[in-house]
Amino acid sequence: MTVTPQAAFRALADPTRRDILMMLRGQELTIAQVAENFDMTRAAVKKHLVVLRDGGMIRTRPSGRERINSIDPAGMAPVLDWLTAFDLFWDDRLAALRQAIEEEDKK
């Protein structure tokens, strides 16, 4: 199941899905628990979770009659890779980052 860059970018394109990712950043949640935080049906949230899964952003593990969703740390890689390849803006960011790191190393 190779995750295409397109699936990854699509997963990030919806604000609800980005919120779900943020929500899952520190904790694992069942679909029902995720749905509690949104003003939409569980079914709608489920669909978003499927898109996130197709994009490689989350993993789902069954536990009894529940499904536990957690972030897939590797999922962001295709996006990062594209941004790196794009690399125009990257120069500035890299420069700032390099400086920050060097400053920190001086301590």
Add this chain to the structure above:
Amino acid sequence: MTVTPQAAFRALADPTRRDILMMLRGQELTIAQVAENFDMTRAAVKKHLVVLRDGGMIRTRPSGRERINSIDPAGMAPVLDWLTAFDLFWDDRLAALRQAIEEEDKK
């Protein structure tokens, strides 16, 4: 005209638009020149350029009867900011980046 993160993510969600950004990475192009590279009408490409502009990814400057499109380096900032705030995967990337920079500094 504040660019919402949503507009930025939306701009990146379409493969044609990402291709356009890549195409604009090194050169400035008129809409007609951009359109030459795709199997779709100029009007369709124009729409993509509008979305990219709304997302803050490109700038358009008039030159006679032409419009010259170029990348806006600052456009990627909202995306980068979100990814940084998301920061789970970031750890690995940052670690690798830090190491690469430190290695280079030793030379």
Add this chain to the structure above:
DNA sequence: CACACGTGATACCTTTTGGTTTCACGTATG
């Protein structure tokens, strides 16, 4: 000035997307 050229804008069409409702199914639990 007449006219070709590059673009902007609009109407229109089809497909995708985000959402709902409803029902079937496996899993706990009284």
Add this chain to the structure above:
DNA sequence: CATACGTGAAACCAAAAGGTATCACGTGTG
């Protein structure tokens, strides 16, 4: 075993997205 619970899946709907064709308009150019 009966039943409540969490989920999966399908049918359906409205709105958004991606595309086309077409026309209007400013800008060069013969």
